[in-house]
Amino acid sequence: MANQQKVNLGRLLYKRLSREMKITANPKEKLYDTPVFQYIANQFREHQVTTQKLCKGQNEVMMVGQTYLCMLESLRKSEELAQMYKTTERSIEQSANLVGLKLPTVDH
């Protein structure tokens, strides 16, 4: 039961990681060929049976995967929000005009 849950979590992580990588990756290349994706796939393959190889903690490898996923997702979302709420900053002249003032003239 607990094992099945772990497997499901693993599958979910894999799916979400692939989705993030697809979004950020180069559209010309196939995702499968990139060395990053191959590294991720290898990690999943290696730790398929158990993640406790080489005296690692119980959830360590999963946590690293989740942390990386968190980083990619947060970067994407903060970029989306920045685009959504983007404004151009007013020039000094326009800001002064807002309150009915003019900029002082320069004396050479």
Add this chain to the structure above:
Amino acid sequence: MAAPMNTCKHLIRTLTRIRKPKPINVCFIRKYKTGGEFLYSVQDPLLNSHWLSQNKTGQELKKFYKNASIVQNQGWFEVNLDQRKLRTPTGNLFQVPSEPLALAIATEWNSQKETIKRQAMHLTTLSNTVLDNPMQRSRGDIVRGVLHFLETDTILYRSTEPQEFLELQKQEWDPVLKWFRSSYQVELDSTTSLMPPEIPENTEEVITRKVNSLNDWALVGFQYGVENLKSIILMLAITDKRLTVEKAVQLARLETLYQTKIWGNVQWHHDVDIYQLQSRVAAAALFVHWCSNDMATTHKTTYSNQT
């Protein structure tokens, strides 16, 4: 009452008459603004660090390469942008001690669209900091900077009202504090006053040893994480894989979370803050994990196969 005012006015008038009238330098203000480098306030999450994506002339840097890949060179990993080697801002060769870190950095560079946005490349920035050491910090300086947060740790400071918030703090922060005390065998109490809590000597020693046990690379990442979370305990919980980054960021922002539940959430301020904090802390956590000795290669001549 009037007399001092009159003398004051008189004084100012005489002073201004002596000096030549200065022309008001509007050009200077304009240059400072379009030069653009340090104008934006660091507090505003949206305009934050816009200057990092501008080069010296103030124009945005276009993506000048098609593909970023990694190569291995004498036990270190380098990043190639289209055949050219990536370099740090001071011109040193960009080398990292671990393969997944190099892959993640190459991904950062690959995910740039038309312009380079350095503020999104946290792992690259951290690596540059270690390689260049721009502020000439020694290990002692960094460790001291981290330990400074021990007495000003976020989860140690409880506010006594409103009652609901006090309960929330107990509910969320106490389990982490309990784990910290038991796993490191230290004593550390929370406080409800403005004064920092009394840190027993044993606690300080244990934490110093723990922070000192990180190598140079992991130390920089750890310090960055502590600085962003404003808490050593939360960062230790992340590096010990006890908390996820999302949960730790939530705990670090508990008060803001409580207030937004009552007064409403402003997407372009609060959510942006959450995502930026999460990306920074996640980058710091990954940096610490990937640069710690069991993942990184330490020999320069041979590459021992890990994991």
